[in-house]
Amino acid sequence: MSSQEQIHNLIQNYRQAVMAKNVDDVMALYADDVVSFDAVKALQFKGKAAYRAHWEECMKMCPGPHIFEFHELTIETSQEIAFAHWLAHCGGTNEKGETQACWMRVSACYRQVGGQWLIAHEHWSAPFDMTSGATLFDLKP
Amino acid sequence: MSSQEQIHNLIQNYRQAVMAKNVDDVMALYADDVVSFDAVKALQFKGKAAYRAHWEECMKMCPGPHIFEFHELTIETSQEIAFAHWLAHCGGTNEKGETQACWMRVSACYRQVGGQWLIAHEHWSAPFDMTSGATLFDLKP
Numbered sequence: 001m002s003s004q005e006q007i008h009n010l011i012q013n014y015r016q017a018v019m020a021k022n023v024d025d026v027m028a029l030y031a032d033d034v035v036s037f038d039a040v041k042a043l044q045f046k047g048k049a050a051y052r053a054h055w056e057e058c059m060k061m062c063p064g065p066h067i068f069e070f071h072e073l074t075i076e077t078s079q080e081i082a083f084a085h086w087l088a089h090c091g092g093t094n095e096k097g098e099t100q101a102c103w104m105r106v107s108a109c110y111r112q113v114g115g116q117w118l119i120a121h122e123h124w125s126a127p128f129d130m131t132s133g134a135t136l137f138d139l140k141p
Numbered sequence: 142m143s144s145q146e147q148i149h150n151l152i153q154n155y156r157q158a159v160m161a162k163n164v165d166d167v168m169a170l171y172a173d174d175v176v177s178f179d180a181v182k183a184l185q186f187k188g189k190a191a192y193r194a195h196w197e198e199c200m201k202m203c204p205g206p207h208i209f210e211f212h213e214l215t216i217e218t219s220q221e222i223a224f225a226h227w228l229a230h231c232g233g234t235n236e237k238g239e240t241q242a243c244w245m246r247v248s249a250c251y252r253q254v255g256g257q258w259l260i261a262h263e264h265w266s267a268p269f270d271m272t273s274g275a276t277l278f279d280l281k282p
Contacts, residue, residue: 037268083262123248125267
């Protein structure tokens with residue numbers, strides 16, 4: 001399997017594990033020294049323990065069923081490292097039964113360790129309006 | 142010079158060119174097919190022409206003198222591609238002469254083309270508050 005295919009599979013596994021709300025499966029994909037810039041709450045999460053606590057909190061807060069689709073995926077690889085970026089359509093159903101969704105941007109950087117690709121860095125975000133400081137949840141690709 | 146040193150120099154040149162508001166020097170660092178997830182305004186900017194127009198608009202809107210410091214820089218490289226992430230302390234002086242600054246997160250992915258490293262992807266953002274949707278400009282590392 002090429003590095004491209006391996007990273008593609010990793011991203012599909014990541015997506016499935018998040019949708020299944022399986023924190024163990026999600027965390028198995030990260031390097032121990034992962035540095036994550038998540039979309040919410042803090043500037044950064046350093047290391048697996050800190051990021052696991054954040055993932056657990058996010059999964060508790062997220063309503064279901066989950067919309068979690070990845071679009072415009074680009075992957076570039078070498079033997080040792082790789083990177084990818086995509087747009088994620090994320091959402092769920094609120095207490096009134098209404099579907100709420102928005103588009104987010106994702107960048108991910110990977111490192112191969114002992115034949116296994118791991119996420120060394122990831123960055124999730126939504127852009128903001130420069131004048132109001134409000135997050136732009138209504139942008140579409 | 143090692144790939145690590147080359148990427149480190151590229152990031153220093155990028156920082157200097159942005160502080161000097163030299164759009165030509167900034168744009169010389171990007172690959173033609175750059176995909177950028179900037180902190181403001183749009184989900185993504187695809188290709189150099191679109192991103193140049195955005196940089197020009199941002200530089201017009203930004204007050205001076207500029208605070209633009211890079212901290213906690215991490216770089217990983219291979220022969221063909223590289224990635225880096227850091228925290229940027231960004232700001233300036235408003236019309237009242239008050240200094241305004243915030244911390245942003247930056248991820249950048251690089252590709253070596255004909256012996257020259259170029260930025261293939263970059264991602265700037267600030268996190269938001271999940272309840273209010275407001276961008277969190279007061280977070281500190």
